[in-house]
Amino acid sequence: MKKGINIWSFPQGMTIAESIRIAKDAGFEGIELALNETGELSLETTEQEIREIKSHLEQADLEICGLATGLYWSNSMTSESEANRTKAMDITRKQLELAAAFNVDTILVIPGAVGVDFIPGSEVVDYERAYDRALECITALAPDAKAAGVNIGIENVWNKLFLSPLELRTFIDTVGSDYVGSYFDVGNVVHSGYPEQWIRILNKRIKKVHFKDYRRQAGGLHGFVDLLAGDVNYPAVVEALNTVGYNGYVIGEMIPSYTHHGEQIIYNTSRAMDAILGRVK
Numbered sequence: 001m002k003k004g005i006n007i008w009s010f011p012q013g014m015t016i017a018e019s020i021r022i023a024k025d026a027g028f029e030g031i032e033l034a035l036n037e038t039g040e041l042s043l044e045t046t047e048q049e050i051r052e053i054k055s056h057l058e059q060a061d062l063e064i065c066g067l068a069t070g071l072y073w074s075n076s077m078t079s080e081s082e083a084n085r086t087k088a089m090d091i092t093r094k095q096l097e098l099a100a101a102f103n104v105d106t107i108l109v110i111p112g113a114v115g116v117d118f119i120p121g122s123e124v125v126d127y128e129r130a131y132d133r134a135l136e137c138i139t140a141l142a143p144d145a146k147a148a149g150v151n152i153g154i155e156n157v158w159n160k161l162f163l164s165p166l167e168l169r170t171f172i173d174t175v176g177s178d179y180v181g182s183y184f185d186v187g188n189v190v191h192s193g194y195p196e197q198w199i200r201i202l203n204k205r206i207k208k209v210h211f212k213d214y215r216r217q218a219g220g221l222h223g224f225v226d227l228l229a230g231d232v233n234y235p236a237v238v239e240a241l242n243t244v245g246y247n248g249y250v251i252g253e254m255i256p257s258y259t260h261h262g263e264q265i266i267y268n269t270s271r272a273m274d275a276i277l278g279r280v281k
Helices: 016-026 047-060 082-102 127-148 165-175 195-205 234-243 264-276
Strands: 002-006 030-035 063-069 106-109 151-155 180-185 206-211 249-252
Touching: 002 063, 002 264, 016 030, 016 047, 016 264, 030 082, 030 249, 047 063, 047 082, 063 082, 063 249, 082 106, 082 127, 106 180, 106 206, 127 151, 127 165, 127 180, 151 165, 151 206, 165 180, 165 195, 180 195, 195 206, 195 234, 234 264, 249 264
Parallel strands: 002 030, 002 249, 030 063, 063 106, 106 151, 151 180, 180 206, 206 249
Antiparallel strands: none
């Protein structure tokens, strides 16, 4: 398995170029970038801007190992608004386009929500209706993914949808495309389950993996802690990943960053991942 770091782990406002430099210096092999509404990598990004980012990556000898986005929290495939659902699908298509340009094999997609507790005033959608809409949208997007040669990785997040690995497995199998799978986040399931079980159940459907840690006793968003400081059984997680034959990137996603000396979390995460992956000499 290769070791990557998510762009959201860096201090807010840091440029992509500087993030790439620090990621390389910290010992990562890849960096996961994120599509934003505006900024360096956005819905309006030009071919020249893509070339500039690729140049920074090549100079650092660093791969782009994934393409995430936070835009699905305000643009949902399960929304009661047809315009909102259409915008969410357009975002996925833009992700696929950019991923193909960057030669990235998988994008992170959140296919809507039943409800989101950490976003005040978030729309609440009937669970069955949300599931059906998500299935309709992802099924419609699967040919786009195939045409781009890029996987759609559905992330398990706190969206009150896909509450068990059995449900997510069924959803992926119902879509029935080799280009639709799981973008599995280890830390996101700890509050209600065991990531090593999810891994064994999702098995070959896992396209990409996020590493986080979570302390159940803290609860809520405050439960997310540094790697190896929470309740994730990382020896069991690595064993499960090896058992299912996963050999792609594992990507640290450290949110939130430190209040002071924000860059240090990148170096700490790199060392913790070395321990988790058995790279410590």
